[in-house]
Amino acid sequence: MALNITKPVQQMIAEANAVIETVPVADAVKLVGTPGVTFIDVRDPRELWRDGSIPGAINVTRGMLEMWIDPQSPYAKDYFQSGNKFIFFCASAWRSALATKTAQDMGLTPVAHLEGGLSAWKKAGGPVARVEPKK
Numbered sequence: 001m002a003l004n005i006t007k008p009v010q011q012m013i014a015e016a017n018a019v020i021e022t023v024p025v026a027d028a029v030k031l032v033g034t035p036g037v038t039f040i041d042v043r044d045p046r047e048l049w050r051d052g053s054i055p056g057a058i059n060v061t062r063g064m065l066e067m068w069i070d071p072q073s074p075y076a077k078d079y080f081q082s083g084n085k086f087i088f089f090c091a092s093a094w095r096s097a098l099a100t101k102t103a104q105d106m107g108l109t110p111v112a113h114l115e116g117g118l119s120a121w122k123k124a125g126g127p128v129a130r131v132e133p134k135k
Contacts, residue, residue, distance in 0.1 A: 013094050016101035021112035023087055025124045028114050031087065032056065032127060038084045042099045043091060043118070048131040051118065054089065055129040062095050069106050080108060089114035089121070 023031075031037045032055055039057035041048065048059055058079060060068055067075040080086075086108065088096040096113040103111045114121065122128060 009094070013097050016097040020097065020100045020104055021110070022093075022115045023112045024115050025120050025126060028087060028121070029124065029126045036084050038079060038082070038086050039114075040086050040088045040099075041090070041118075042088055042095050045131075045133070047091065049133050051091075052128040053131050054118070054121065055127050057089075057129075059131075062090075062099060065099055065102060066106065069103055069108050085110045085112070087112050087114055089117050091117050092119050093117040 028039075032039070039054045041053050041057040041059045042062045042065065043053075043059070044061060045059060053059070060077075064075065067073045068077045069080045070076055071081055086103065088100045088103070088111065090096040090099075093113060093116050096117060100111050100113040116123075118128075
């Protein structure tokens with residue numbers, strides 16, 4: 001029995017990109033370490049360990065995003081209440097587009113995502129920090 005997908009993921013990504021801010025890599029590189037700007041890496045920790053991350057980025061796995069943003073959640077993270085601008089990213093800007101749209105729908109502002117993800121960041125020569133597994 002074939003699954004009847006009524007909204008393919010590519011459509012969801014296109015719809016998200018139509019209503020969220022996308023930050024070009026060249027602009028984002030200039031924002032690393034800027035007060036009031038927080039980079040959010042939505043990739044799985046194994047991806048961070050393998051590929052590194054943007055220096056200073058906070059890892060928020062996609063599966064916990066909503067719980068960590070919502071101040072009423074027992075899992076809420078204070079940094080989401082900081083008033084900072086949040087720039088979400090993943091490997092290729094698919095998960096981050098969906099994460100940014102979700103955060104925006106929840107009322108978190110200002111939010112954006114990194115054009116092309118970490119792969120575009122690396123290709124442009126953006127700085128990458130090594131990430132070690134937590135012990």
